[in-house]
Amino acid sequence: MAGLNDMQEQACEHVDGPLLILAGAGSGKTRVITHRVAYLMEHEGVNPLNILAITFTNKAAREMRERVDLIVGDGADRVWVSTFHSLCVRILRRYADKIGYGKNFDIYDSDDQKSTVKSILKDFQIDPKRYPEKMFMAEISKAKEKYLSPDEFAKKNAADYAGTKAAEVYTEYQSRLKKNNAMDFDDLIYKTVELFEHNPDVLDTYQNRFRYIMVDEYQDTNHIQFLLVKMLARKYRNLCVVGDDDQSIYKFRGANITNILNFEKEYEDAKVIKLEQNYRSCGNILAAANAVIQHNAGRKDKALWTDKDAGEKISFEQCDSEYAEGDMVASRIKTLVRQGVDYRDIAILYRTNAQSRVLGEKMVYANIPYRVYGGTNFYARKEIKDVLAYLKVINNSTDNLYFRRVVNVPKRGIGEASLSKVESFADAYGLSMMDAAARADEIPGMAAKTSAKIRQFAELITSFRDMLADGESLDSVYDRILEDTGYESELIAEHTEEAMTRLENIDELRNKVVEFTEDNEEAGLSEFLEEIALVSDLDAMSEDDNQVKLMTLHSAKGLEFPYVFICGMEDRVFPSGIALNSDDPDALEEERRLCYVGITRAMKKLYLSAAKERMMHGNRVYSDVSRFIREIPPMLFEHEADMKNMAKRRESESVDRYNRGEGRRDAYGSSYGDTYAGYSGGRTAGAASGRSYGQKNPYSSYAKQQSYGQPSSQPSFGKAFVVNSVGKPDYAVGDRVRHIKFGPGTVEALEKGDKDYEVTVNFDRCGVRKMFASFAKLKKCE
Ligand SMILES: Nc1ncnc2c1ncn2[C@@H]1O[C@H](COP(=O)(O)OP(=O)(O)OP(=O)(O)O)[C@@H](O)[C@H]1O
Ligand SMILES: [Mg+2]
Helix, strand or coil: CCCCCHHHHHHHHCCCCCEEEEECCCCCHHHHHHHHHHHHHHCCCCCHHHEEEEECCHHHHHHHHHHHHHHHCCCHHHCEEEEHHHHHHHHHHHHHHHHCCCCCCEEECHHHHHHHHHHHHHHCCCCCCCCCHHHHHHHHHHHHHCCCCHHHHHHHCCCCHHHHHHHHHHHHHHHHHHHCCEEEHHHHHHHHHHHHHHCHHHHHHHHHHCCEEEECCHHHCEHHHHHHHHHHHCCCCCEEEEECHHHCCCHHHCECCHHHHCHHHHCCCCEEEEECECCCCCHHHHHHHHHHHCCCCCCCCCCCECCCCCCCCEEEEEEEEHHHHHHHHHHHHHHHHHCCCCHHHEEEEECCCCHHHHHHHHHHHCCCCEEECCCCCHHHCHHHHHHHHHHHHHCCCCCHHHHHHHHCCCCCCCCHHHHHHHHHHHHHHCCCHHHHHHCHHHCCCCCHHHHHHHHHHHHHHHHHHHHHHCCCCHHHHHHHHHHHCCHHHHHHHHCCHHHHHHHHHHHHHHHHHHHHHHHCCCCCHHHHHHHHHHCCHHHHCCCCCCCEEEEECHHHCCCCEEEEEECCCECECCCEHHHHHCCCHHHHHHHHHHHHHHHCCEEEEEEEEEEEEEEECCEEEECCECHHHHCCCHHHECCHHHHHHHHHHHHHHHHHHHHCCCCCECCCCCCCCCCECCCCCCCECCCCCCCCCCCCCCCHHHHHHHHHCCCCCCCCCCCCCCCCCCCCCCCCCCCEEEECCCEEEEEEEEEECCCCEEEEEEECCCEEEEEEHHHHCCEECC
16 A cells, blocks of 8 residues: 555455545546456455556556556456456457357448548438548447447437438447447447346356456546446456546547436446545645646546746747747757757647647757657558558458458559459359459459459468468568568559558558557467457557657546646637537536646646647638636746736727727636637638638548547658758768668768669668658758
């Protein structure tokens, strides 16, 4: 119990029966779960196999395992610590056959989902311009989150045209996935609940197995996750959930805050423990967080306190543009580093992924090592999806989607007409397209030349399967695939910057293969693909990398950093324009909760910043400082007087505007000069005035969903945004240069080729590499 306060200790010692820990940020909720696992094992003699701990991200799962390892030493690896998704995959891999799927089902990512929906829309002659794919994807996802089958969904939505169409698409979508033996992310949970519902014996097995269940970040669970937990915990009722209603930030993805607020209703004998001491943040930071969240009406009041010092005051700076903001952040970081702070202790948070581009660029210019988490999904890149599709087909996937993806990549002269014939043949004989391809000679109506090409493709795939069966290592088979399929040589021949980036990414995936084989000696291709399907980039966050971390506020949940920058503190960026214009008052409250999450990530010092003007949706837009800034008492800021003046100025400005009859009364804000939010449209520069913001169009919630980026999504690499002039490079042999990915090195040779300079660099980290100057974008070190 060392390192726990009284209340935390009580929470650990409550072993039997339902337990709710409802507490604010940084109060040690996650720490309690970790310690409780150890306590159950050490003091109560609970078999680690009987413990299940569910976390929100894979990173949290790993961290928890490590902490448990530290506390109890042995047995920690037998505790199931996982996310909802990986828990469900493990269960379904054993029992999927009971609900009509093969156990080796594929897991679709959003890209696979999209192409499936797209082809359905085409077949159903639904115009994607009027009814975009994204809309159907969101409807299907929402239905699954509520555990509505296609039939139930159809009944509920029979009243209108769009609803009927959505139901038809949902039905067809499910049947296509099933035919391909595939599940999407929502299915993983849905199908597990279905499995348990129809197979009481299987449920019983898992109920007996997981006698002690703990769920972190419970405020962000959705209905189907709630059902799953409820089913698993029904027999022994040893369920401990922890969460903070003030940090519920995934409503747009179906998270249901009532799961936590109604816990006591669902489990009447639940013990409720509140934790009120914050151990993370200094006094000023905590006071700011408390002040902001108090503006939300619909919340359970709770006050966090700390016995830490007030610490440094909060910094706020309004810069001229997003570029100036990036420069300011970079220069502040440099100052910190000069004072002895490590890059790894600094995080830059923002509301939308789009903001990471300029910020990343500025880090590059300032030579600050950084990494962007959760940006463009690495695994969603075309080349990565191609290579993975090859791997899946080789791994005996019967999914025609993957077969179709690679059969003619690179071009093998196999056209759509021939593929239709392969598919019909496959359907007629109950085969996958891959198996049908192996029998291409038998396919009726196909020219001998074409069937030969298709058969050759099948033989190529078989050759890779044989290599693996003969025990060749995964990485060497990986290389052979790139070579024998001609994929790599085609890219090399392309000789474009884009092709070069693709090659680098393929190389990066190879690194992943190598790492994986080193860490998992027994594991093979299936296990590798499994890991890839579930990875989140936050998993890759390693404390070994001394880099500044860039991520969205959503991705930062549950994490902590000594120094935190939150950029883009402007109305219509944060809170977002959609929230500001929404009819639902909770939209703004959700933004405010997100702000509370952001502020409470900081331990020692918080830097807030805004730009007066920034490019948004193709327009330069002028924005006011975020209302959240004005909700923080001026005395907590470094420049108290300035903050007071800003508040006063705004107040008189809005009164002026009001007197002039401008401005529309805002439904929510009332702090300082905020009563009249007359700045919808009007202040947008350019002709498309105000159009892109919070337009009441039926898809605005999808747009919103898009802009958040997938929180549990996958690696993106702090990609290069440097611009170097093509043509003669500005460095010479012997110069020190820096490459975005390979870091610093010395130029060894420089030759003028046909199209470009070829430069040879000896990199400090990875040795000699030869590259084209215009692609390499080397920066000369001063
Ligand atoms: N009793 C304690 N004594 C000292 N440090 C503590 C104690 N409890 C928690 N901490 C530390 O406080 C920090 C916050 O703890 P933790 O991450 O568990 O909080 P949390 O409630 O889960 O936060 P969040 O709501 O952001 O997820 C951690 O660094 C943790 O190690
Ligand atoms: Mg936590």
